[in-house]
Amino acid sequence: MSSDTLAKAPAAPEIPENADSLRIVPRRRLGTWTAAVAVLVLLGLAVNSVLRNQAFQWDVVADYFTSDAVLRGLWLTLWLTAVVMTLGFALGALLAAGRLSANPVLRSVSWGYVWLFRSIPILVQLLLWFNIGALYPQILGVKTVDLLGPVTVAIIGLTLHEAAYAAEVVRGGILSVDRGQIEAAQALGLSRWRRWWRIVLPQAMRAIVPPAGNMLIGTLKGTSIVSVIAVQDLLYSVQLVYHRTYQVIPLLMVATVWYTVVTSVLGVGQYYVEKHYARGSERTR
């Protein structure tokens, strides 16, 4: 049938002659609206109860929120997180490279490390390191208790734990890079080092950043576990206060709000890091 005869043929019964002027009405999203109202009501009830329940003692929260002790604890939590993340990912990247290496010895060692340190709960590990003096009273002629204070133990324990997980995150990122990328770099004569830093890692970062962001936030909150070995982080600092004043709930609220604030800031940071590593990944920028 030629286009001429097609155009002259009568339209299907549902389509009027002036199909151009039909207006399209989107489907009503009843479920969305119902859910929104329900959530708003529940949220209102929750906020109301939190604000009106005197036991929260918001005035006490305000008093301690920026007190020296709390800020010192917050500062320790922040730098401990930074140190553990940095060392953990540095060691994790080495372990991942080992896991993917052609060298069977390196592969086995990396596998063994990840297996061991993922098997031991972090709490158990911290307590073991804290009591390592019982196994080795002296290290290189120095008393172990003097060498390994609580903060050092916290850094060692958290880093070793973190590295085991970071290794898997980095390995996953590297595996997500197309094999053809490495071949192209080899065909161009790029050195191993250059292939790794210029070609593979920047592309792997796209897959590494989201779980790494997860781990960073997990580590930030996870550092609170060091309170069991008397390291004065954010949680231990508020505990010290409420052991003295018995204002348990308001001081826990101080910690809660600070953890939430820092986590939110990190989430914003993650958004921009992801955007950076996504360059070149879409048709239009």
Place this chain on the structure above:
Amino acid sequence: MSVMVDIRSVHKSFGSLEVLKGIDLAVRAGEVTVILGPSGSGKSTLLRTINHLEKVDRGAISVDGALVGYRRSGDKLYELPEREVLRQRTRIGFVFQNFNLFPHLTVLDNVVEAPVSALKRPRKEAVEAAKRLLDRVGLADKADAYPKQLSGGQQQRVAIARALALEPRLLLFDEPTSALDPELVGEVLDVIKDLAHQGTTMIVVTHEIGFAREVADTVVFMDDGRIVEQGPPGDVLDDPRHERTRAFLSKVL
């Protein structure tokens, strides 16, 4: 003319599957060799052994007078350290079926990367050379684009410019148009033809019979890990001597 690529009794297996069963092939400098054959015939593997992306199990390959990937001492071949292999590869350009451009680098940075980091050229000089090459493949205005913003044909032309940036003595093409939409094949073949007319030595694995007829000095037909026949395109394409060549050509023509 002198021999640029000399392949002698090359064997290669993947596990128990033997994909190259004794290949002998010579490619003279300045000539274009087109390798045809059904999929699974070993043609891509052969191409990849020439720049040592695949190691051979037996036999030897020399490019421009030097053994690829090995050093001979008496009747033994010692595998070269990676650094040496990488240096050899800078003289052999390789263009992949799927382009394999670096998606996180701009077009210009894709082309500049190898001259700067593998040949230690000053960046400024490499950028100028890269711009000339992009102009030559008709993409001077795309220098700052990212690969994903280009069509398949444009990406493959960037990949050719990237291979040329090392000023290689030999160019290898592994099915350069197989991943392209039909209407984009022509623009890539035109660039390759242009290089052929300028006397670049190249080996092209392809399914484009028309291209082989027009550009090849030698057509090689491979099947089941062996070279079945080779010769000028007029002989192999129009008057094949072997039944298997005839059967293949009747299917693709």
